[in-house]
Amino acid sequence: MTPVDVTLGQVARQAGVSPATASRALNGKNGVKPDVRERVKIIADALGYRPNRAARNLAGGRTSVIGLIIGSSHFRDDFYATTLVEAVAFEADRHDEGLMLLTDSKSPSTAVRNMVSDGLVEGVIVGALAAGDEWVVELIEANVPTVLVGAHPPQPDVCVVDVETLRSTADLVGHMIDSGCERLAILTGPSYRQDALTRLDGFRLAHSERDLAVDEDLVFRSNYRRRSGYDLSDTIIESGANGVFASNDDMAFGLFQGLRERHVSVPGDISLAGFDGTFSTDLSAPELTTIVVPYEQLAQAAVRSLVQLIDGETPAMVQMIEPEIRFGETTRPPNN
């Protein structure tokens, strides 16, 4: 018992037109008398017509299915990844696009073929964290509409949506400096991640803008993991830093815990800021000063651009979304 199956033909017959006309009417093609179009639409609606995606695809029309690739290894521990998935799912739904979740469990090329040659997925959004270049290159070469979201290694001729990081990081770091952190440390992310590098750049930029030199002894190479923030507590304390910019909230949180256990006051003794806006809702800690990544906007821009690409339009190649700096209780107000 196939559940619901109103076909275009049925709608057309009801409306007293040919399937072709009905198709045109429903798909917004021009060359249909307005009243006819209206009538067809109403009937389609009344009958609960839904185009069969498979048939539509086979006939050369749009599938209305897009793919999302997230490196599977990053799925589990990366709040960024899961939040992005949710946001993209929501946004795709709003656009009436189906969302296929693509994994990279097999070889990247397999992933590419699976979507392209299967003929179901019309374009893909590549989560930053997946950023193995091979994929992207393969995708581009295969002429698959592709949108990169998040910081990827520089790619020519690829549509990319990202959070503005350099300026906002510099602003936040600058704020910390201006509010009395003359000994400001940074916990970096792993150096193979573009976003980590840019956050470090922002840290440096804030200093150079104030004609200050970065104390390299206060640059702690780390890995974005909460544990590492926690483990660095003693080191930070011994370094004599009175402020720390952690390159993500996870590390900031770990460090916060460590400091609290060692009875170091935040922000009394040490100011602390992070990046991501991860722990917005449910946390048994004071609100962290951080840069909030606007996932929803990222997802919106990504889906919109992808749809444009698929439709043959040309969206902006690079879109930088402005994040919001949220001042919490872990930093002091500026002293001016």
Add this chain to the structure above:
Amino acid sequence: MTPVDVTLGQVARQAGVSPATASRALNGKNGVKPDVRERVKIIADALGYRPNRAARNLAGGRTSVIGLIIGSSHFRDDFYATTLVEAVAFEADRHDEGLMLLTDSKSPSTAVRNMVSDGLVEGVIVGALAAGDEWVVELIEANVPTVLVGAHPPQPDVCVVDVETLRSTADLVGHMIDSGCERLAILTGPSYRQDALTRLDGFRLAHSERDLAVDEDLVFRSNYRRRSGYDLSDTIIESGANGVFASNDDMAFGLFQGLRERHVSVPGDISLAGFDGTFSTDLSAPELTTIVVPYEQLAQAAVRSLVQLIDGETPAMVQMIEPEIRFGETTRPPNN
């Protein structure tokens, strides 16, 4: 430039057979000479043939796409949900099934129709947290192959995969009792969640098995949120409990933090255990005693059962996966 597009016809021609035979050979239908089948397979492989899912579906064959519904509201804060998504994605991929992510942002019925009548998705896995009954009923009535994973309200004639909860909870709680927690408290999850109720049942069971009465003053109705665990710290301390079973790790963790800040030793003063196995990897806290939900196995069973349903076979209607109790540093060893 359509990327790759080897059709069945091309494979057939290369192999010197008709498309029909090639189809049969590739799909494992019987009535094909073994050597012919082998030859076709080899050629298909060499050519990199991939069946066009749309065409296949249109012709009445399988789409090899399944859907996954997760209540969107649970996506963000629920580790359970995201982990399940990852596990299902992985498992679907292993079965060479595409995975569509279905949201419930619109009306549930819309979600149902979107998948069914579009003709792309052949069956759905419903994440426990989505458990609005309406969906399930609609799905079943629409005759859509459906597998429920996680604790749903009781449903007749629906394939369900879940974690064995009652026995394992009773075992863990029993262990706590036996190791000296004569005043054992519980933080429950929200009462509208089946899993929360079962965990409470397990708590009671452990008591009744020992002819002990549950001290209702030590049953704290809560909501699974970390914050609530944290906020209940004082209450717990005042209650004089020397052990707490938190119905999930999030609350356990919140409570742990709160207790630590109040300089209450865990497990010295208060033993603490959770449920889920959420914080397995990266945590700046001692390892929590907990019941580890086997997500991979859940996902495996769910996908396998769904595929069976789609193929017209009849999988076990109820599958209970045994979790593992992991003893960490937050409980004392049994005193016998």
Add this chain to the structure above:
DNA sequence: TTGTATGCGTTATCAA
């Protein structure tokens, strides 16, 4: 065991 023919629901081409 194999090949031929037909149809799935839709869009696109081409006449009308």
Add this chain to the structure above:
DNA sequence: TTGATAACGCATACAA
């Protein structure tokens, strides 16, 4: 502005 008609790639009933 509209309506026939031909694909799209595949699976199946039927004939061979």
